[in-house]
Amino acid sequence: MSGFYTLFYKEILRFWRVAFQTVAAPVLTALLYLMIFSHALSRHVDVFPGVGYTAFLIPGLVMMSMLQNAFANTSSSLIQSKITGNIVFLLLPPLSHLEFFTAYVLAAVVRGLVVGVGVFAVTLWFDLPALSHPLWALAFAVLGCAVLATLGLIAGIWADKFDQLAAFQNFLIMPLTFLSGVFYSIHTLPPFWRGLSHANPVFYMIDGFRYGFFGQSDAPPLLSLAVVSGGLLVLMALALRLLRAGYKLRH
Amino acid sequence: MTIALDIQAVSKRFGALTALDQVSLSVEAGEFFALLGPNGAGKTTLISCMAGLSRPDSGHIRVMGHDVQHDYRAARRALGVVPQELVFDPFFTVRESLVFQSGYFGLKHNDNWIDEILHKLGLTSKANANMRALSGGMKRRVMVAQALVHRPPVIVLDEPTAGVDVELRQSLWVFIQELNRAGHTIVLTTHYLEEAETLCNRIAMLKAGRVIALEDKATLLGQGSARRDIMLRLDPPGLPPALEPLLLRREGSKVWLRLADIDQLGGVLAQVQAAGARVRDFEVVELDLEQVFVARMQGKEA
Structure with a gap:
């Protein structure tokens, strides 16, 4: 247990030491998205009935930032340790694979949540929506971060070089998050794209998280919860x- | 005697390369053991297999009786490894690195021992420095400290003095010898054969993944046998014909002779005198590990 706790704490400290880059930077990016998109699109995009575009956009941005940072934490920590070789200090001690997994993933979930709270805090100045189902929102935040953290762990283990990891991030994670309904409600899409969005697991994370705010969503929240939990179990396995x-x- | 390290028929291939070929050897608790061999002989692969960093294709390894695969937790607790590559985590200070390493081994309140190893390795003044700010030699010391945080009964050092200044080499060996006297088993690989010669009691030589020598240092250096090589400088320089069969080589007025038994020495000197020559210089040639090493690697006796 102590081995797990040490690794978890080390992983937290690792991103916290460079919080300017790991927390402040993604918060600023989200803020820029919010300012630009809410200004440019608020009169053109039709979202949920009775919900303004900026209010709609905020939970999407919060969730997208959380997911990207959860992925970044496990994947970049692992690839750095592998390339510098200091991963050996984790392979020599008697850490079990379960301890290793849980410590990395939970630390990444914490980073995701910290970034999420940060994005949330800077959007206080905007049209901040009230949470109608806070527990649903929390459940999707934690589960979504855990899914992306696990994916980051797998990518970090698989990649031998930084550019392989960058490819994973740019050609898989980025399209999945951008095309998940962060910036729009998928019910406004043509049928083909709407159908395709339903095949994107990140859509269910964003949609479910948004349900926690507005009590309305594109997909039934229980279905979203099932998809996200199921995805987590598969990736964990x-x-x-x-x-x-x-x-x-280990060779 | 407890067996600290038991290696049974371990083989490991990387593609077409056979890194280890049926390696078997055992090290008793309390030994100071050297693993020697040229680059690529399989020393580091063998250490990786002991530490669980690599998995042998066949064979078994036990550390203090614990199988490194089936009982990996107990085996890893019993083993402290100083890897050959200079690696460090740039996010943390020296003390943090050691506290984390203790934690990975399940140790919570380890500050006294950490202070002691910092002191012994001359790191006390650097305890709160970031790892990035340290010189190569200092980073190497931290790696030694990291291998010792859990007080492992078996300590493996993979070329710990490569690229390290004389002062650190001295202080490191003093400390390692102290640990050995306190009962820790030490396994060492090094390119400095004189280090192995002064420190170790037993030596294994590896070549192309096979053990080609596994002996007590004294046996390996021929210290137990009566055979001796001697050097004579004679005036006049000619060697009596009766002694020609003993001749190893000749260099100016110096000749080197091999005596199957040191008892022959009196007879040899008598024959020299009988031939009317005088001995101007005399030396018993001590075999050193380097000569033995080179000869064994070429498949000969030294």
Whole structure:
């Protein structure tokens, strides 16, 4: 247990030491998105009935920032440790694969939530929506971060070089998050794109999180919860298998 | 005697390369053991297999009786490894690195021991410095400290003095010898053969993944046997014909002879005198590890 706790604490400290880059920067990025999109699109985009565009956009941006940072935390920590070689200090001690997994993923969830709170805090000046179902919002925040953190762990274990990781991030994570309904409600999309959005797991995270704010959503919240939880279980099983087998970590 | 390290028929291939080929050896608790061999002989791969960083294709390794795969937690607790590559975590200070390393081994209140190893390794003044700010030699000391945080009974050092200044080498060996006297088993690889010669009691030599020598240092250096090589400088320089069969080599007025037994020395000197020559210089040639090493690597006796 103490091995898990130490690794968890180390991972928290690692991003906190560079919080300007790991927390402040994504908060600023989200703020810029909010200012620009709410100014440019508020009169053109039709979202939920009775919900203004800026209010609609805020939970989407909060969730997108959380997800991207949860992914970034596990993946960048692992690839740095692998490339610099200091991962050896984690492979020599008697840490189990479960301890290793839980510590990395929980620390990334914490980073995601810290960034989420930060984005939330700077949007206080805007048209901040009231939370109608805070527990739903929290559940989607935690589960969504855990999914992306696990994906980041897998990507970090798989990638041998920074550019492989960047490819994973730019060609998979970015399109999935941008095309998930952060900036629009998918019910305004043509049927083909609407159908395709339903195949995007990130859509269910954003949509479910938004349900926690407005009590309305594009997909039924229970379906979203099932998709996100199911996705987490599948990725967890894969990540634990890779760790147990020592894939790319123990030769 | 407890077996600290038990390696049984370990083989490891990387693609077409056989890194380890049926390596078997065991190290008793309390030994100071050297693992020697040229680059690529398989020393680091063998250490990686002991530490669980690599998985052997076949064979078994036990550390203090614990199988490194099936009972990996107990095996890793019993083992402290100083890796060959100079690695560090740039996010943290020296003390933080050691506190984290203790934590990974499940140790919470380890400050007294951490203070002691910092002191012994001359790191006390650097305890709160960031790892990035340290020189190479200092980083190497921190790696030694990291391997010792959990007081492992078996300590493995993979070329700990490569690229390290004389002062650190001296102080490091004093400390390691102290640990050995306190009962820790030490396994060492080094390129400095004189280090192995002064420090170790037993030596294994590896070549192309195979053990080609596994002996007590004294046996390896021929210290137990009566055979001796001697050097004579004679005046006049000619060697009596009766002694020609003993001749190893000749260099100016110096000749080197091999005596199957030191008892022959009296007879040799008598024959020299009988031939009317005088001995101007005499030396018993001590075999050193380097000669033995080079000879064994070439597949000969030294």
